[in-house]
Amino acid sequence: MSIIKLHNITKTHDEVILQDLNLEISDGEFVIITGPSGCGKSSLLQILGLIEPATSGQYIIDHEDIKDLSPNRIAVLRHALFGFIFQRYHLIEHLTILDNILLPLQYGEHHDGPERAQEYMQSLGIDHLKNRHPSQLSYGQQQRASIARAMITQPKIILADEPTGSLDPENSILVMEELRKIHNQGQTVILITHNLELIQKTDIHYKIENKQMVRVS
Amino acid sequence: MIHLVKEALKQYRYRWKMAMFSSLGVIVATLALVASGHITNITKMHMLSEFSQQGTNLLTLMISDPENRLSIEDISRVMADTPHVSSFHPLCQTQISYDENIQISILGTSVNYPDLLRTQVIEGRDLHPNDIKPYLVLSKELQQSLKQEGLLLSTQSQLLGDFGVLEVIGVVDGYRAPNMISQNSNGIGITSLETLASLVPNASPNMIYVAVDSPEAIDQVTHLITGKIKYLHPSISINAFPISALLSMTNTMSDGLNVIAYAVVAICSLLGGIGIMNMTIANITERKSEMALRIAFGAKQSHIRRMLIIETCILCLASGFMGALLGLIISYYFAQFNGWDFVFTPSTLPGSIIFSLLVATFAAQYPAYLIQKIPVAYLLKGE
Numbered sequence: 080m081s082i083i084k085l086h087n088i089t090k091t092h093d094e095v096i097l098q099d100l101n102l103e104i105s106d107g108e109f110v111i112i113t114g115p116s117g118c119g120k121s122s123l124l125q126i127l128g129l130i131e132p133a134t135s136g137q138y139i140i141d142h143e144d145i146k147d148l149s150p151n152r153i154a155v156l157r158h159a160l161f162g163f164i165f166q167r168y169h170l171i172e173h174l175t176i177l178d179n180i181l182l183p184l185q186y187g188e189h190h191d192g193p194e195r196a197q198e199y200m201q202s203l204g205i206d207h208l209k210n211r212h213p214s215q216l217s218y219g220q221q222q223r224a225s226i227a228r229a230m231i232t233q234p235k236i237i238l239a240d241e242p243t244g245s246l247d248p249e250n251s252i253l254v255m256e257e258l259r260k261i262h263n264q265g266q267t268v269i270l271i272t273h274n275l276e277l278i279q280k281t282d283i284h285y286k287i288e289n290k291q292m293v294r295v296s
Numbered sequence: 297m298i299h300l301v302k303e304a305l306k307q308y309r310y311r312w313k314m315a316m317f318s319s320l321g322v323i324v325a326t327l328a329l330v331a332s333g334h335i336t337n338i339t340k341m342h343m344l345s346e347f348s349q350q351g352t353n354l355l356t357l358m359i360s361d362p363e364n365r366l367s368i369e370d371i372s373r374v375m376a377d378t379p380h381v382s383s384f385h386p387l388c389q390t391q392i393s394y395d396e397n398i399q400i401s402i403l404g405t406s407v408n409y410p411d412l413l414r415t416q417v418i419e420g421r422d423l424h425p426n427d428i429k430p431y432l433v434l435s436k437e438l439q440q441s442l443k444q445e446g447l448l449l450s451t452q453s454q455l456l457g458d459f460g461v462l463e464v465i466g467v468v469d470g471y472r473a474p475n476m477i478s479q480n481s482n483g484i485g486i487t488s489l490e491t492l493a494s495l496v497p498n499a500s501p502n503m504i505y506v507a508v509d510s511p512e513a514i515d516q517v518t519h520l521i522t523g524k525i526k527y528l529h530p531s532i533s534i535n536a537f538p539i540s541a542l543l544s545m546t547n548t549m550s551d552g553l554n555v556i557a558y559a560v561v562a563i564c565s566l567l568g569g570i571g572i573m574n575m576t577i578a579n580i581t582e583r584k585s586e587m588a589l590r591i592a593f594g595a596k597q598s599h600i601r602r603m604l605i606i607e608t609c610i611l612c613l614a615s616g617f618m619g620a621l622l623g624l625i626i627s628y629y630f631a632q633f634n635g636w637d638f639v640f641t642p643s644t645l646p647g648s649i650i651f652s653l654l655v656a657t658f659a660a661q662y663p664a665y666l667i668q669k670i671p672v673a674y675l676l677k678g679e
Contacts, residue, residue, distance in 0.1 A: 130592055130672050151596050158594020169589045173310035174303065185299060186594035232593075 082106045082235060082267060083127060085292075088136035096122045098290040100136070104283075106235070109262045110269045111278050113295075114287035120271045121240055123287065127269060128238045129157045141235070158187045162229030164258075166241035168221040170213035170228075176200075177209035180227045187232060199227035203257060219250030226257050236267045243274065251277075297606075304607040311579065318575030319615035321568025322655055326616040326648040328564050330623025332557030333644035335630050340550040342636040344543065353382075355506040355514055356537040357521065364500040365529040368489050371504060374524045380513035381521075385409065386501035388492055389484075394457045398445055400438065401484045404492030404499070413471055413486070420451030420466030423488055430491040432462040435471040438483025459495040462487070514538045565655055568615075572608055572659035580604070580663050580670075588672040601664040608656040616652030620645055 083104040090097040096119040104110055114120050125131040126138065129145065138145045141160060145153060162183075170179045177196060184192040200206035203223040205216075213221055222242060229237055239258060243251035255277055262268045270277070278284050284295040308315045359366060368386060375384045388404040405413070410422060415435070423433055434442075434449060442449055449455065455462040462485075471484060492499055508517045518536040525532055537545075580587060587600060623644070631638040 128592065154591070154594050154596045157592065161592075163592050169585055171586050171589070173307050178303070178306070182590070183593035186590075186596070186599060228593075 080106050082141055083269075084137075084139040085126070085133075086137040086139075088126060088133045088138065090119065090122050090126060091134045092122070095290060097126075097133075097287075100287075100290070100292050102285065102292050104267060104269065106267055107262075107265055108267055108283050109259070109281070110267070110283045110285065112269065112271045112285045112287065112292075113273060113275060113278075116273065118287045119290060120273075120287060124238055124240050124269070124271050128161050128163060129153050154186070158183065158232060160235050162232060162234040162237045164222070164225050164229045164237065164239040164242045166244040168213070168218075168225045168245075170221055170224060172213055175210050175212060176205065176216065176224045179213065179224060180209075180231055183228060183232045189232065192231060195233075196227065196231055199230050200224075202260075203227055217250075218245055219247070219253065222246060222250065222254055223257065226254065226261075230261065234266070236269060237261055239268065239270045241272055242270070243272070243277065300603055300606045301610065303603070304610045307607060308611065311582075314575055314578065315611055318571045319568075319611050319618075321564060321571035322612050322615035322652060323568075323619040323622070325561055325564030325568045325655070326619030326652060327623040327626070328557065328619075329561045329648050329651060330620045330644045331626045331630075332553070332560065332623075333647070334623065334627030334639070334641050336550050336553045336557065337641045338627060338631050338636055338639050339553070340546055341639045342634075343546045345637075353508045353511055353514070354539050355508055355518060356539075356542070357504040357506060357518075358535040358537065359500075359502050359504065359525075360533045360535075361500045361502070361529070361531075363529075363531055364498045366500045366525065366532055368493065368501070370525070370528055371501060374521055374528070375506070377524065378517060378520045380509045380517050381506055382509045383507045385505040386489060387503040387505065388489060388499050388501045389503075390492070390496050390499045392457065392459050392495060394447070394455065398442070398447065400442075400455075401480045401482065402432075402492060402495070403484050403486050404489040404501075405486060406489065409486065410468075415468035415471050415486075417466050418469045420464070422466055422468070423486070427488065430460065430462050430494060431465045431487065432491075433466045433468055433486045434464060435483040435486070436467055436469045437471070437481070438485055439467050441482040462491075462495070511540075514540070561651075565651065568612075569655045569659045572611060572655065573662055575611075576604060576608055576659060576663040577666060579607075580667060584670055587667055587670050591670070591672050597664075597667065600667045601660070604664050604667070605657060605660040608660040609653055612652040612656035612659070613649065616648050620648045623648075 081103045083102065085100060085102040088097055088100040088102075089095065100123070112120055112123065122131070126133050129140070132145070140156065143156070148156070170176070171182070174182070177200070180196045180200065181192055197206065200209055203226060205220055205223050205227070208216055208220060208224075213224070216224065222245075226242075237258065242258070243254050246254060258268055258270065280296075282296070286293045286295050371384070371386050375381050385406045385408075390402055390404075391399050392402055394400055410416070418436065423431060432455065439449055449464050451464055451466055453464045455464065468486070471486075473480070473484075487495075489501070506517065506521065508514050515538075518538065522534045522536060525534060590600065628638050
């Protein structure tokens with residue numbers, strides 16, 4: 080059952096970035112989208128994550144066509160469906176790691192957030208760092224904190240934009256292991272990267288080529 | 297709500313210098329609000345207390361007599377012929393030169409002045425109705441200021457000048473200039489009207505306190521006295537101030553002070569609001585990536601607006617509290633400096649809180665509007 084369906088999506092920003100792009104992602108898939116720098120990977124992720132609208136085309140998410148939705152409904156869907164992991168982590172410096180992880184809970188109804196945060200921090204090995212501020216952590220630890228933050232609302236889809244882009248190989252492996260664990264729990268993971276070494280045989284691999292999506296495996 | 301307050305506090309702990317600087321306007325505005333409210337009230341209460349001590353039956357007549365025609369005898373005659381007058385105290389304030397350099401303020405008054413001027417003898421004795429010689433009583437302040445000029449005066453000293461000889465018979469403390477007579481910080485010498493008339497022949501009374509037997513008779517007494525004096529000497533002009541008029545003048549003055557204070561507060565609050573707004577704009581510019589992140593995790597515009605309002609409210613409340621505290625301290629020292637009672641005016645405190653919250657709500661609106669223009673997608677790119 081498809082959770083995401085893009086039909087003839089075009090995105091222009093001074094120039095055409097994506098053109099007539101089609102993509103269908105089913106619930107529980109591990110999708111990797113690759114492509115060279117500047118090919119429109121991040122733009123696609125922002126369209127998928129309801130951060131930025133497409134210039135034209137149809138986007139159906141969880142059976143709802145986003146063109147019919149109000150900004151508030153889009154915010155609600157973004158909160159309920161997506162967990163974001165960014166290359167630069169985007170942790171808020173004046174908040175502790177625990178506060179950063181709990182941040183998305185402010186925008187929805189959640190009852191067991193703090194317990195879940197503790198659980199994720201333990202499984203990611205950062206529970207001893209919960210009272211520290213982001214600048215007191217290594218890049219690998221910061222990225223693990225951002226994974227916990229993405230997971231805290233138990234979203235249906237994890238969108239990861241170059242999550243290993245700023246990490247050394249050892250931390251990259253750890254982060255990928257965490258993403259696969261998340262996938263094994265039944266969540267859909269959409270990973271954007273230019274690092275082909277991260278791809279496994281079971282993954283669904285797409286490549287952006289000539290502003291369109293090409294399925295590789 | 298509580299988590300937003302906690303987050304705001306963490307945010308300000310992180311950016312405390314910027315917060316302190318930008319809150320100066322609100323601190324000044326609430327300081328002005330609380331201090332002016334208190335000072336106006338302290339002044340008003342002090343004046344009302346002064347007037348009430350004099351009784352509601354007192355009439356003050358200010359006399360302008362450029363040709364010095366009005367004599368003590370004239371006044372005595374007029375008062376004797378006027379019904380409802382229970383007592384009267386002409387006052388004449390002038391200056392005498394001791395030598396070329398020393399000018400002494402002298403108040404000529406009736407000898408039963410101590411109650412009127414609220415003085416107490418601390419050395420020697422007071423003036424007496426049977427005194428024949430030209431006697432002088434010094435206020436403590438005059439004794440001290442003359443001492444600084446090298447003139448040591450105590451009881452039984454004699455003051456010799458062009459005016460003649462004055463014998464000092466006592467020193468009094470607590471002299472407070474009567475209403476409408478300026479308080480001389482160098483102090484004053486008090487003598488009888490007769491003595492003053494002999495020392496300064498062209499000095500005539502410039503003020504008369506008239507005690508009337510009932511408040512209802514004040515208007516009639518005013519009318520009769522002014523009519524009679526003007527009949528005797530048409531060139532004299534008289535202004536009558538019954539206590540009721542003085543009370544009303546006090547209230548008018550206090551209202552005037554309030555208007556000035558509110559104008560100051562309005563200007564400060566505008567500046568304070570702009571300061572806080574600028575800080576919030578600078579803050580969200582610096583925190584664009586944080587705002588974008590919050591939007592990515594599902595924050596609506598209303599969430600961001602609420603967060604900014606809470607942040608500015610906390611800053612304004614803290615500044616308002618500091619301003620109010622400083623305002624209280626300043627007004628306390630104002631009262632102490634003047635030797636008046638400090639009157640706590642609680643209504644200024646909720647006023648300052650409401651005022652701070654209004655400034656905060658106003659200051660958060662434009663930054664919250666700017667949030668809509670944040671390029672979320674750009675900010676969350678991997679660069």
